[in-house]
Amino acid sequence: MAVLGAGATAAHAATPAPPATTSPQLEALLAQEAQQAGNPDFDYALGVAALDAGHLSRAIFALERVVAVQPGNGPARAELARAYLAAGDVARGREELMLVRRSELPPEAAQAIDRVLGALDASHSADRQRRINGYVEASLARDSNVNSATNAGQFALPAFGGLLFTMAPEARQRSDTVLGAAAGASAQVPLSADWDLVAGANLRATSPRQVHEMQTTVADFSLGATHLGEDRSQTLAWQSTGAWLDGGRYRTAHGVAAQWQQQLDRSTQGNVFAQLSRQSYAGQAERNTDRGVLGLALARSFGEGQRLAYGSVYRVRERPRDGANGGLNDHHGHQGYGARLGAEQALGPATLFVEWQVERRHYGGTEPLFDVRRHDHQSDWLAGLRWSIGRQWQLLPQLRRTIARSNVVLYDYQRTVVQVAVRREF
Template sequence: MPSAFAQDALLDDARARLSRRDAAGAYALLADAETRRAGDARFDYLLGVAALDAGHVTRAIFALERVVQVRPEDTLARAELGRAYLAAGDADAAREQLRMARGGLLPEEASAAISRVIGLIDQVAPAAGPQWSGYLEIGAAYDSNVNSATQQGEFAIPAFGGILFQTSPENRQRHDLVLATAGGVNAETALSPSWKLVGAANVRANVDRVVHDMNAVFVDVTAGLRHTAGTQSRVIALQNNTAWVGGRRYRTANGASAQWQSQFSAGAQVSVFAQWSRQNYSGQAERDTDRLLLGMGAARQFGGAGPLSYGSAYVVQERARATAFPSFGHRGAGLRLGAEQRLGPGVVTFAEWQYEQRRYGGTEPFFDLARRDRQNDLAAGLRWSVEPRWQVIAQARRALAASNVVLYDYSRSVFQITAHRSFQ
């Protein structure tokens, strides 16, 4: 029986041949040892890659299947097994293995490459029946301002001759511990090689330890069509967003959205998007608005270990439907910039900044001026992939809202840790 040193030398020789693109030589070398080495995941992986590149697809599948049986977390082996199934003409099996590989610990550019291959498979051989994915989250947070309220205890109202008014304690900044939960599902089914029916539903709930009147539930539902042609995709969808605060329905928004996206290269992506919605506030018809948002975005992956950066810019208009209350409508513009950097296996750090300015219509009641707001939102944190379907996210967020109307001037800090489980 060969010694351990000889066995390692065999694998080293096979790797060297593969690096020289001598797949046939590597396969011939490893195939002779298969009867005594089968079951060794390192050996089977190299044998599978060499067999596949040398054109022995069935042998490659057998070898790579042995790897994922003993090492189900091996994303590289799953990616190669997906490639082998694709070469064998089994699109469904290839799609399944590639999706599992994409959910594991891979460099960003490898994950993006796998997504593109899956997209091509979906165009050539759409999956039979509906496909779905989902997630569940649970987390805990400290929120320094759960009601996004001013810290001012008193302020002057010009309409009443500058008389000082006291704000009640419940209308001032309040802090609390928060239990945050969320869940969602995405589904799609192919109508043709290039058209898909898509849908999504998400539910998010925040439960405060003390300030129960700020407990909130948010439900988002989307249904639409996606068209894919080469590296470009287009989506048009109907949307419903409903929010409950303090156990009562607060706002409902119904509308439509559209997006065009193009993958210009392996690491560069751009998009253009639009959204229109009709917002209705329960019991406060004077606040009802029609909202239109237009924007564009871009993302870029810099090299194998470089950062992923992204950004978007947009303009927004909310038109008050009640002509007697123009101050509830506004025009605004915003900018969002962010970056992610992989620190090590399964650990990613991220940071994001968003800025928005708003100019409201009409005159703010009691203050004899048109409201102007500027808001900065900052976020930073770490995302740790414990295993392919589990992540732990720790983050800090800071919001600074500056307004010429003291009631809307506030700051807020949130520190949160979340466990995320994905399903597919």
Template sequence: MRLPTRSLALLTLSGLLLGIPAHAAWDASLDQALALTEAGRAQQAFELLEAKEMERSGDPDFDLVLGIAANQAGHYTRAIFALERALMVSPNNARARAELGRALYAVGDNTSAKSMLGQAKAQGIPIEAARTIDQLLQTIDRIESEAGSSTRAYVEAILGHDNNVNSGPTSKVFGLKPIASGFSGLGFQVSGRKAIAPRWSAIGSFGAVSRAHDANALTYDSNQLDASLGASYRAGRNEYTAALQIDNSTIANAPARSGWNITGEWTHRLDAFRQFNAYAQIGQLSYPQKTRNVDRYVFGAAYGQQFRSELSVYASAYLGQEVTSQPGVGHLGHRLVGGRLGMQQPFGSTLALFGALNVEDRRYNGPDPFFLDTRHDQQWGLSAGMHWIPAKAWRITPQWNYLQTVSNISTSSSEKHTLSVSARREF
């Protein structure tokens, strides 16, 4: 089997860096771990040292060997933490710096990887290792030049149950009540990025989703199409994107809503594990009832981080408004503010648990002509589920969602639970 260029470079560099001198804190367990790693049993070496990490964390020899074993076993996040500790105590350790460059390269932080590898080479390492670093640096340059071009696609099927398909009011009002139904769906998406200059790429996507319900809820069968086209500019740890997005949806084969928006986004990667982004979006939503048409403006920011345990968390906040485009219906527009919190915890390479909380507050722009009160909605939702990868390119996701809207307008208060299982095939 032929290994990818990235994997070959990493394995070669690691092999050249295994021969390291013993220092005062060296002991038999480090010799054993190195021997296991050289014998191709890096996972066993990693487990041997991991059990002692709390006790010996901060010992540069221990952290270096732990980092080497973690790199070889594919635990790059753990390798980075261990090797950063080693360099804090022993900043002139060229081998630790080279291994850290290797780990950063593996997680995709090419800028930091190039810096670390260049510094390691300048500090002085064996000739063969220096040659391998040169090859790795050339590989990074090539990957960066090609990074602007990629294509991804998936198809997905879903089965589930929704206890409130129509978002009916919590308490029966004017004969309105929730409608429960099972549902099935099918969707796909194709997305791509094409390099058009050293730092510039064209980006785009196209997707569709169709959902069908039980006989008692056929009038809520839906279809949705969406597409986007834009450009991306990368400079170091920063990426700037601008894209036009359009979407169109139908319910019971009748037009339900169409819309477009232009989104500008700035993403700043603080390091391999932390990322910040901010965005601005302007657009328009159109409905068959023209009085409901609105111009929409949203501004937001988000922060994401991965921890040593490979736990990933994110938090975001946003605000905006919808302004009616027709006269005399200002009460249909509103101001909004919201936020999201989410996490994902992997367990090995085939299983991950995830959860999210979102909240949104909507204050409308005038009194409702029927209820003679200005509408105020408070909405919050919870979701939890699991990603399971039974085979390469396949993902099974059982998921639970809860959504509650509390409003001073009785017909706008609702509550729903959704259970579903989806199967996705990626290409």
């Protein structure tokens, strides 16, 4: 009967618990709690009486003491499930019902629990409605180094005995005003009680007013599945990216990405992520690489979600695919590591965000013409606002600063981008 009672209550788990009351039976049991707590029979009676009177926390504590010393006590687990469900903890309530269901039960009790579990699963799927989000964006930016080039006018070439080489003006750092446009969409569709289909696509284009050869278009697409647990999720997805430069195909990348996300507590979330991809450059097969990334991330909110801090560390490796020429392409591959730190602060209708990222890269082989192994150290700073200017409209001013230090002068540069974007979400 306790099992059937738990089943009946579980079917109404979404309804709020009744207000707490007292009864002579509960008062008598509470008077003995100090002496009798730990006695399974007493704790069971106390738990049921407290649950019936709406004292959910006291009921849960008492019933948890019972199952701690009597793990096979089906009636106690059923009442504990009822208490969890009444408190809104559906995941733990479902777990307790599953434990009861695995024991030997009368047929009618087993059928009742099966109906309740089915109702809970259906309710869980219904709560996770299909979500489809999208955006369009237009931007205007001033870029101090639109071609990410060095500002050095002359440099020596060790491979030619220190011969001085003069850079053409168009190959050096150039500033420009850049127009941008972007659009994207994402979808999350429940497939079952604990599986979701996830997909996303983005398209972004930039058009400098003067340096037309730096017009870029980038498109990416992902499709995968997410498995949802009580306080964790795992996602595996296929990702494809294509980049075009000055109207011609520049690079493509295809691969898989995986993520394990764990809710550590109410305000803290941890992630482990990995990515494997194959990068191919149009007309430059010697640059083709296989890329792998492995990292850890942590995020924590403060002040009832008004502030957010996050960070990550990762390891990256790119290995050249063309090894038929005796390792002459090794300088296109590298090993590296990086870190990212960021924070957000809500300011009324706006959110201030800042971010810092650093990456060190050590390349293989010897850089042609320079007779050295290339080493890079890149730092990026970002600061901006997400400012709500109307229903589903945002104004996004931001400032980005990049400093790339390299022992090969061609890859040593600095860049500052000031941008204002308007975004419409739907």
